[in-house]
Amino acid sequence: MGAGVSGGLRARGGLSVWVANIRSMSAKRPKVPSELRRRVLIEAGHRCAIPACKTTPVEIAHIIPWSKTRKHEFKNLIALCPTCHTRFDDPHGSIDRKAMRQYKANLNPLLSVGLRNREGQAALLAAYQELRARFADWVPAEVQHAAAKSRRSSSLKEVADLRSQSVHKFSWAMCAVLDFQSAWKDSEASDLVGSILYHVAGWSDEVHDAPFPLPKETRQRDIAEEISEASTELHLMVCEELSM
Template sequence: MRQYKANLNSLLTVNLVNRNGQAKLLAAYQELRGRLAEWLPAEVEYAEIKSRRSSTREKIEKGKSDAVNKLAWAIGAAADFQSAWGDSEVSDLAGAIFYHVADWCDEIEEAPFPLPADLKRRDILEEISEASTGLHLMICEELSM
């Protein structure tokens, strides 16, 4: 009986280690999703403010400040995600999404006031929609969910 219980303990320990590893990966993904969900609307709002001729300098600066603060949190979450997932397709796709949005943000920042019509019409959320869905599905597959 003691030997049987000893054998069970090692099996349970291995199973818990695997679950803890999965929990870390899932937590990194959830943190990234949450931070992107805060950052993207702030950037879209900033772009909308910057596209309106009636926007005051103070309103533009506040929109920019809010977006930059949310970006700082998103950068931290992206770094944690990359660290947890390492060199993988999942990590590459998450990085591609992050940098696509960051490039769009740079265009918004560098554009004159008010924003040009072509930049004003871009829908960044639509642009990353398919890749974001793909990332979610890849993570579910990797974690056997």
């Protein structure tokens, strides 16, 4: 143990106090939900996300420290082996946060894939990227509208404005779906995209037609969860077709 660390322990009352503080922090920090942990591990192939390492076993690390975010989010979590995790946590280490963000980005096949334009693959990928971007804009807008309509404190104007925004974003999502289906033609992926669109749109209509505030059965629906399995299946179809 270095002099600086040992001196710090003496100043704080010794090792027992330090251990107690660590245990106290751990007790207040909830575990990463099992499904979220599974997503992070699958993303990295159950190996360390640093390409030159790729070892096992791995731990779930926060890119921005838990002490600052106080929440577990997929975009902020990454799989690291214990050694790389320790190196990252070391403020004087060689792995900084910017590098870790890049390692996280590299795990997304849509950001790191290198495609030749064989049989129009670049066009297929572009259509999928546009689809993802439009759905990432549209679905949260629908959720925000539903949340506002669930609150008795919301004004009718607020609900109407959010509805108008969601309808505008839906129009862009619809265009992206049509472009995707045009590029992917008569494929399973094309059919699945249509099913996802109509499922979300049907829920949106249900929210719009329901009285204010929303009844419990409508309010409790989690549309993101409802389409999560189909969205994952679509992503796997795209990856398989494009050999990613």
